[in-house]
Amino acid sequence: MIPRPLQITLSIAVVCYFIIILYYLKRRMLELKYTLIWLAAGVVMGIMIYFPELLVRFARMLGIESNMNGLYILCIAFILMILMTLTAIVSRQQMKIRTLIQEISMLEKRVREMESNAGNMEGREK
């Protein structure tokens, strides 16, 4: 069991965590879509502070003897998952940026040609 004072400290930490996320969301510095996984992580942390036996049972189920090891493995798995999501987001954005650059270059060529045609027409009129 987690001792009461530690439980309070951890609760405050989790509350701060949520406040920071909500602050960023409010300032529109984070896109809600990409924040859902962080919010989910906060909820899981909150549950584990008050029901640590869930973690213990889960660790036993996976065949992990030590509680702390179970916690670490869970944390690392979660972080890896988030990192992979980030890589996927970066890749998708790279693809979009690539298409944008290509489209811009084609538009730029059309604008350049239209401008030079317009310039020629003006020259003829004069």
Added chain:
Amino acid sequence: MARVLIIIPAYNEAGNIEKVIDDLTTNYPQYDYVIVNDGSTDATKEICRENHYHVLHLPVNLGIGGAVQTGYRYAWENDYDLAVQIDGDGQHDVSFLQDMIAYMDEQGADCVIGSRFVRKEGFQSSGLRRTGIQFLSILGFILTGVRVRDITSGYRLVNRKLIRVFALDYPADYPEPEAMVIAAVYGGRIKEYPVVMRERENGTSSINLKRSVYYMVKVTLAMLIRRLSFGVRRQK
């Protein structure tokens, strides 16, 4: 008469580009061309502007794959029948193009790759590099059943079918071997035609020895993944 677009990706090719384009416009006026200036930091852009070349300026550097793909997008949007990519450094001799087009018609191919190794004439590249190319070539054969000897050749002619495919889906860096697998999995018939390549006069090849390990690993994996993801696409 088929409309042909020559795609010339150019990254810092100020020393070569004038010669390449002058050769094209004087000797081969029947073909259209477009330079894709891949965010060059040298005078490439100014040279293109002064001479009023047909050029697409990429505002930032995308790498060879992104540059070539821009050319295919341009070919698709402007309804070209055939597109051929050549290097901006003058390695590829456009005089072979007519024969390549004739060969494409004759063979009913969708893609004709200009190959150094069919007749083994002209610039052949170093021994180690050739071994690498041979490895990729055999890998390509295992994955697709098509043997392309000069699988890294950037001298490629494709028809509308593959212009469409490449406009939508083209690898980002070191694209040639992977693009061949893409062409094959989309049902493109690939043929090789013997050409003679010149050694480049200015600038250096983009692949030095340090990068070749990365090159081999990346390209091998990319080809494998391309082939593996084909099953998913076929069901659509």
